[in-house]
Amino acid sequence: xxxxxxxxxxxxxxxxxxxxxxxxxxxxxxxxxxxxxxxxxxxxxxxxxxxxxxxxxxxxxxx
Amino acid sequence: xxxxxxxxxxxxxxxxxxxxxxxxxxxxxxxxxxxxxxxxxxxxxxxxxxxxxxxxxxxxxxxxxxxxxxxxxxxxxxxxxxxxxxxxxxxxxxxxxxxxxxxxxxxxxxxxxxxxxxxxxxxxxxxxxxxxxxxxxxxxxxxxxxxxxxxxxxxxxxxxxxxxxxxxxxxxxxxxxxxxxxxxxxxxxxxxxxxxxxxxxxxxxxxxxxxxxxxxxxxxxxxxxxxxxxxxxxxxxxxxxxxxxxxxxxxxxxxxxxxxxxxx
Numbered sequence: 105x106x107x108x109x110x111x112x113x114x115x116x117x118x119x120x121x122x123x124x125x126x127x128x129x130x131x132x133x134x135x136x137x138x139x140x141x142x143x144x145x146x147x148x149x150x151x152x153x154x155x156x157x158x159x160x161x162x163x164x165x166x167x
Numbered sequence: 168x169x170x171x172x173x174x175x176x177x178x179x180x181x182x183x184x185x186x187x188x189x190x191x192x193x194x195x196x197x198x199x200x201x202x203x204x205x206x207x208x209x210x211x212x213x214x215x216x217x218x219x220x221x222x223x224x225x226x227x228x229x230x231x232x233x234x235x236x237x238x239x240x241x242x243x244x245x246x247x248x249x250x251x252x253x254x255x256x257x258x259x260x261x262x263x264x265x266x267x268x269x270x271x272x273x274x275x276x277x278x279x280x281x282x283x284x285x286x287x288x289x290x291x292x293x294x295x296x297x298x299x300x301x302x303x304x305x306x307x308x309x310x311x312x313x314x315x316x317x318x319x320x321x322x323x324x325x326x327x328x329x330x331x332x333x334x335x336x337x338x339x340x341x342x343x344x345x346x347x348x349x350x351x352x353x354x355x356x357x358x359x360x361x362x363x364x365x366x367x368x369x370x371x372x373x374x375x376x377x378x379x380x381x382x383x384x385x386x387x388x389x390x391x392x393x394x395x396x397x398x399x400x401x402x403x404x405x406x407x408x409x410x411x412x413x414x415x416x417x418x419x420x421x422x423x424x425x426x427x428x429x430x431x
Contacts, residue, residue: 117382157368159378 105143106166107151109136113162123157124150136162169266170239171227178223179267185216187272191413193421217264224263228256240266272417273315274385278392279409279420280313281306286405286425288360295362296401299394305362306389311369312360314344315418319373344371345418400427 107127109120116134120127126147130136143151155163171179188194189212192203197215202208227241235242244259254262285292285305295305323338334340348369349357372379379385396403406426412419 115378117378153368159372159374159382161375 105148106141107138107143107155108164108166109138110162110164111135113160115160117159119157119159120154120163123154127151128154128163168240169263170236170241175223179220179271182216182220182223183268183272185212186220186268187417188412188414188419188421189213189216190415191421220264220267221260224260225256227263228259269379270381270384272419274381274388276315276412276417276419277309277313277385277389279423280315280418281309281389281393282396282403282425283405283409283420283423284309284312284360286403291360291362296397299397301362302390302393303386304364304367306386306393307367307369308360308362308364309389310371310386311348311354311364311367313418314348314369314371316344316371316373317414317416317418318343319377344373399430403427 109128114135116130116136118130118136120136121130124147127138127140127143127150128136129139151163151165155161155165184191184194185196190209192208195203195208195212198208198211228245231239231242231245235246241263244254244262247254285295291305295301318341321340321342323334323336323340325336327334348354348371351357353368354364372382372385403425404427405424407424409420409424410422412421
């Protein structure tokens with residue numbers, strides 16, 4: 105599965121990085137970047153938590 | 168940040184109390200004493216606070232129009248454009264009002280409420296004083312525990328079913344933050360104050376489109392305040408019962424008597 109951050113909405117609160125540091129990193133520009141092409145099965149739960157915690161609800165699975 | 172003169176800060180404090188604490192007789196100072204504590208007194212107090220603050224910021228906008236300043240939030244708002252259009256006078260005033268009101272009442276009540284809960288849980292306070300690296304995590308727990316804003320409202324935009332309850336488009340909802348932050352499904356032992364709680368996915372700043380604009384700044388203010396307070400007055404403790412704000416919107420502490428050994 106792929107995951108995407110809507111960079112127009114992202115405000116750099118870094119909740120996603122806290123929930124799934126393997127998948128998200130917030131750079132110095134305060135925008136979260138997805139680090140992996142495909143999210144491995146064992147990280148899906150962490151990414152779901154990141155999606156839930158994102159203050160701006162800017163993260164979504166790519167269907 | 169807003170470049171307001173220090174002599175005006177007490178006025179901002181007073182007007183914020185009138186607007187957000189309008190239901191509390193202590194702030195209904197424009198109402199004859201015998202008539203305080205009623206709904207009418209609350210409405211009048213809030214209106215007086217609004218009107219005085221808008222008049223104050225109308226003057227500040229005039230000043231900045233005549234003399235724009237550098238690194239000044241009000242000047243920045245005046246010069247900002249959305250899709251090529253400047254903000255209207257009403258939007259500018261509402262923005263200034265919101266920054267002042269939402270930017271002080273919430274954070275200062277998280278500070279007073281935080282100090283109260285730490286003093287009421289001496290073992291947690293001792294843990295923090297022994298290891299101040301726990302402060303970030305303690306602040307999250309303070310935010311969960313205090314939930315400085317009691318509620319916000321939303322209007323349902325489309326019919327939806329949540330946990331067996333049907334909500335219809337147009338329905339009005341109230342989201343109670345102290346309740347959501349004590350959700351047994353989200354928090355283990357939610358009524359325990361635990362400065363090392365992990366995970367601590369509280370919603371004290373809301374979530375989604377209207378997530379608190381100042382959340383990062385608020386946490387920074389809380390951190391600096393508690394760092395300095397406990398560095399200078401490590402033995403600070405309650406000296407009497409807190410006086411709480413009468414409000415269903417702000418979880419406020421009006422007066423928190425404390426005792427401590429003064430710095431030498």
